[in-house]
Amino acid sequence: xxxxxxxxxxxxxxxxxxxxxxxxxxxxxxxxxxxxxxxxxxxxxxxxxxxxxxxxxxxxxxxxxxxxxxxxxxxxxxxxxxxxxxxxxxxxxxxxxxxxxxxxxxxxxxxxxxxxxxxxxxxxxxxxxxxxxxxxxxxxxxxxxxxxxxxxxxxxxxxxxxxxxxxxxxxxxxxxxxxxxxxxxxxxxxxxx
Numbered sequence: 001x002x003x004x005x006x007x008x009x010x011x012x013x014x015x016x017x018x019x020x021x022x023x024x025x026x027x028x029x030x031x032x033x034x035x036x037x038x039x040x041x042x043x044x045x046x047x048x049x050x051x052x053x054x055x056x057x058x059x060x061x062x063x064x065x066x067x068x069x070x071x072x073x074x075x076x077x078x079x080x081x082x083x084x085x086x087x088x089x090x091x092x093x094x095x096x097x098x099x100x101x102x103x104x105x106x107x108x109x110x111x112x113x114x115x116x117x118x119x120x121x122x123x124x125x126x127x128x129x130x131x132x133x134x135x136x137x138x139x140x141x142x143x144x145x146x147x148x149x150x151x152x153x154x155x156x157x158x159x160x161x162x163x164x165x166x167x168x169x170x171x172x173x174x175x176x177x178x179x180x181x182x183x184x185x186x187x188x189x190x191x192x193x
Contacts, residue, residue, distance in 0.1 A: 009047060012037050017058035021105040024112050025055055059123050062105045069134060069165065080142030084135070084161065085189055091165065092181035095172045103172035111170070128162060135161040139192070148192050157192060164188050
């Protein structure tokens with residue numbers, strides 16, 4: 001008969017996610033995971049298979065956390081431009097409030113490992129596709145409502161917005177400042193009109 005697990009798998013996964021997020025994949029050792037999570041190496045391997053598999057499970061957990069823009073909620077006015085403005089304003093505010101400068105776990109992981117791990121590359125591509133798709137729907141909605149010129153390529157605009165959004169996420173690891181974000185948001189909104 002198999003022994004029951006002596007730990008909550010979900011709590012361990014969340015703890016691993018935070019440790020990988022803080023230190024990065026390469027800088028996080030199995031010993032770090034054991035110490036931080038309070039779970040033995042053997043139990044980690046029996047449950048997750050490997051450090052890499054645990055990392056991928058942590059990325060999966062993060063992708064389910066809803067730490068991306070809220071394309072549906074937006075502004076009360078239901079204006080596409082106002083919704084996009086709100087997405088970037090909220091991102092800037094969250095980034096500036098992040099005293100630990102952790103940034104986005106998905107973006108950090110892509111920067112560190114996308115060229116080395118096809119699994120991380122798949123996560124990254126999926127995340128970017130979802131981001132472009134959300135912006136694309138907003139832009140098309142704005143074009144239908146007459147807010148965004150119909151002659152502008154909605155896919156190119158969506159890709160531009162996604163790239164800008166991801167750029168903010170990278171800046172979060174450095175020293176972001178309010179003036180830079182204000183300027184970038186202003187120019188980004190101008191590209192839509």
